[in-house]
Amino acid sequence: xxxxxxxxxxxxxxxxxxxxxxxxxxxxxxxxxxxxxxxxxxxxxxxxxxxxxxxxxxxxxxxxxxxxxxxxxxxxxxxxxxxxxxxxxxxxxxxxxxxxxxxxxxxxxxxxxxxxxxxxxxxxxxxxxxxxxxxxxxxxxxxxxxxxxxxxxxxxxxxxxxxxxxxxxxxxxxxxxxxxxxxxxxxxxxxxxxxxxxxxxxxxxxxxxxxxxxxxxxxxxxxxxxxxxxxxxxxxxxxxxxxxxxxxxxxxxxxxxxxxxxxxxxxxxxxxxxxxxxxxxxxxxxxxxxxx
Numbered sequence: 001x002x003x004x005x006x007x008x009x010x011x012x013x014x015x016x017x018x019x020x021x022x023x024x025x026x027x028x029x030x031x032x033x034x035x036x037x038x039x040x041x042x043x044x045x046x047x048x049x050x051x052x053x054x055x056x057x058x059x060x061x062x063x064x065x066x067x068x069x070x071x072x073x074x075x076x077x078x079x080x081x082x083x084x085x086x087x088x089x090x091x092x093x094x095x096x097x098x099x100x101x102x103x104x105x106x107x108x109x110x111x112x113x114x115x116x117x118x119x120x121x122x123x124x125x126x127x128x129x130x131x132x133x134x135x136x137x138x139x140x141x142x143x144x145x146x147x148x149x150x151x152x153x154x155x156x157x158x159x160x161x162x163x164x165x166x167x168x169x170x171x172x173x174x175x176x177x178x179x180x181x182x183x184x185x186x187x188x189x190x191x192x193x194x195x196x197x198x199x200x201x202x203x204x205x206x207x208x209x210x211x212x213x214x215x216x217x218x219x220x221x222x223x224x225x226x227x228x229x230x231x232x233x234x235x236x237x238x239x240x241x242x243x244x245x246x247x248x249x250x251x252x253x254x255x256x257x258x259x260x261x262x263x264x265x266x267x268x269x270x271x272x273x274x275x276x277x278x279x280x281x282x283x284x285x286x287x288x289x290x291x292x
Contacts, residue, residue, distance in 0.1 A: 088183055093123040095169065095176040098133075102172065107182075113156045123180075128152035128160055140169060140178065150185070162189040218264055220246040234282030243279070250276040256288060263290045 083090040089107035093100050100118050111126045112118040127133050132151035139146050149165040163182040170179045203224075206213050212229030216222050222243045230237055251257040254274040263270040270290040277283050 086181075088181060089163075090182075091118075091123065091180050092170070092172050092177050093180065095178055098123045101175075101177055110155050111153070116156075123178075126153050126155075128154050136165065136167060137178075140167060144168065150189075153182070161186040214240070216245055216260075220244040220260075232282075232284060232286075233278040233280055235278070235280040239280070248279055250274075250278060256290075259288075260290055263292045267292050 083102075083104045086104055086106065089104065089110055091100055091103040091107050100121050100123055103118055108116070108118050112121070124130050124133050129152060132149075136146060136149050136151075139149070145166070145168040147166045149167060151163055151165060153161050153163040155161055162185050164185045166181045166183075168179050170177055172179075206215075206224065206226050209226055210228055212232045213226045214222060214229050215224040222241050222245070225237060225240050230240060233240065245251050245257065245260060248257070251260070254272065254276050256272050256274060259270040259272045262268070269292070272288045272290070273286070274288070275283075275285045
């Protein structure tokens with residue numbers, strides 16, 4: 001205080017500096033009773049005002065910081081409460097090093113067991129292939145949110161599962177983080193694989209069958225043929241695939257076209273025996289079975 005008072009006095013009354021330096025400091029009582037020179041009264045009042053304003057501003061700044069911290073903490077607590085009650089795995093991990101910052105009970109139990117604490121563990125540990133996580137991080141560099149990231153996960157039980165991940169960037173506990181929510185789609189993936197295997201099996205049967213087989217859509221366009229039917233009609237695969245049965249003259253003349261229309265309309269199998277010449281000029285005797 002005395003140093004600040006002396007600097008003010010020097011700026012205001014340079015000739016009084018010697019007196020200030022070599023004289024005993026005057027007390028606040030002297031100032032109040034006007035027992036000091038006027039310049040000291042002004043200087044002390046000014047400095048006191050500056051200190052008071054600075055203190056008030058500092059107090060307000062500290063109060064704002066504490067309020068913001070309290071609001072942030074309340075928001076994080078609400079986030080924790082909301083996601084802890086979720087019926088699907090939820091986790092927040094550090095964008096910098098992949099540490100798990102927060103997860104709900106579902107996530108913790110599924111991937112680390114009932115009694116394990118996953119906070120601080122690497123989020124990469126739950127992936128079967130770490131390349132899946134790196135791919136997700138690369139996508140987040142250019143996309144605000146990812147909702148279709150499928151990856152194989154490694155739960156605590158040891159049985160691998162398929163997870164559909166939704167991820168987005170956020171700020172958590174003052175650092176950049178990634179919010180992730182997962183849905184178990186293992187059953188759907190298994191069903192898809194069964195359908196794929198069945199289709200491949202059917203394609204193998206059709207392709208290798210000695211019986212001529214062709215597949216048409218409801219509008220008559222040819223979709224698939226095997227080698228046997230190509231030999232029967234005497235054409236290349238490309239030419240047969242280009243056909244629409246509504247435009248085949250031999251189908252119309254023989255009545256096969258009417259049988260096809262009836263099979264589609266009534267959803268009932270039809271049969272037609274005929275002798276004709278194929279579109280490609282080859283005489284044929286056919287026993288045709290039409291299955292909708």
